[in-house]
Amino acid sequence: MNKHRPYTPDPGQMALWPNASGNDINGLGETTFRRPRHVYWSDPDNSTFGAVQKWFYARNSHPDIETQRLARNAIRDVPLPPVAEHPVQKTDAEWTSALKAEALRFGAEDVGVAEMDPDWVYEGWAEPYSHIVVMAIAMDYDTMTQAPEIAAGVEVVRQYARGMKTSKLLSGWLRDQGHDAMPEHGPLAEGFTLVPAALAAGLGELGKHGSIINRKLGSCFRLAAVLCNLPLIPDQPDNFGADDFCARCQLCANACPPEAIGPEKQTVRGATKWYVNFDKCLPFFNETAGCAICITVCPFSRPGVGDNLVAKLARRISG
Ligand code: SF4
Numbered sequence: 001m002n003k004h005r006p007y008t009p010d011p012g013q014m015a016l017w018p019n020a021s022g023n024d025i026n027g028l029g030e031t032t033f034r035r036p037r038h039v040y041w042s043d044p045d046n047s048t049f050g051a052v053q054k055w056f057y058a059r060n061s062h063p064d065i066e067t068q069r070l071a072r073n074a075i076r077d078v079p080l081p082p083v084a085e086h087p088v089q090k091t092d093a094e095w096t097s098a099l100k101a102e103a104l105r106f107g108a109e110d111v112g113v114a115e116m117d118p119d120w121v122y123e124g125w126a127e128p129y130s131h132i133v134v135m136a137i138a139m140d141y142d143t144m145t146q147a148p149e150i151a152a153g154v155e156v157v158r159q160y161a162r163g164m165k166t167s168k169l170l171s172g173w174l175r176d177q178g179h180d181a182m183p184e185h186g187p188l189a190e191g192f193t194l195v196p197a198a199l200a201a202g203l204g205e206l207g208k209h210g211s212i213i214n215r216k217l218g219s220c221f222r223l224a225a226v227l228c229n230l231p232l233i234p235d236q237p238d239n240f241g242a243d244d245f246c247a248r249c250q251l252c253a254n255a256c257p258p259e260a261i262g263p264e265k266q267t268v269r270g271a272t273k274w275y276v277n278f279d280k281c282l283p284f285f286n287e288t289a290g291c292a293i294c295i296t297v298c299p300f301s302r303p304g305v306g307d308n309l310v311a312k313l314a315r316r317i318s319g
């Protein structure tokens, strides 16, 4: 039994729905590669789903969410320090290790490094930096189990703010050492998609619910990053068996109110991967301050359960 089904979208929201499909913008069914296009979390005055995005903010203006948004805006408005004049010299390995250590010290729960890949950059955008440090920012699991209630939405905004702060602190630290660095953080998309960068940086595998499954945090986290031009040593993708597990698990698909999570991988811009139906997910997501049911019911997210699953998959892989 799914207590949120059957789900009928709010007519007020659907009246603002554009004459377009987010799945088309995302490239669902396209068999050749192209760069991604902004579909949501971008400038609402210049995007196809802008009116719907504005409806999301108006709908989810609970005082607890507004408090967290104001806190996040205060962090956003703190200027980055200038890049110091005399760059500190270290080896590539020393910089990689130092940046990871600082990321954890500034509050990230996990961190990885990747070379920037132009394939992640949105059409029409240029990405001037060569490397990316990607950080996982944990959300409080007990709070997230209240999804799709407002408390979970508040926690998401709170952790996005923490991710913003962590990425700005790490950028500032590197700038103080005389090297250019730029923070990247959700929820508003800038020049590129963070999820493939996080996968390349070894932060986990893509799950059936369209989010990353990290071996320590499950899917109960948000992403933040720092871009730089130091020749850091990249991590390898961390394939620990989650993808195979998803092929046999239906928990998120059964829990998703609008049935946006399908049983099979899809072809999206030339790649076969797990994909959440944008047009089905978004109405419920918008009505519930960000939903988050799928990432919370995922067994990898549950403390004590996820760790055991990862250990079990490791035993299976080793033989
Ligand atoms: S976030 Fe979207 S895909 Fe996930 S459970 Fe909610 S509606 Fe379904």
Ligand code: SF4
Residues within 6 Å of the ligand: 207, 208, 209, 210, 245, 246, 247, 249, 250, 251, 252, 253, 297, 298, 299, 300
């Ligand atoms: S709930 Fe199951 S199918 Fe969904 S992402 Fe988690 S492990 Fe994969």
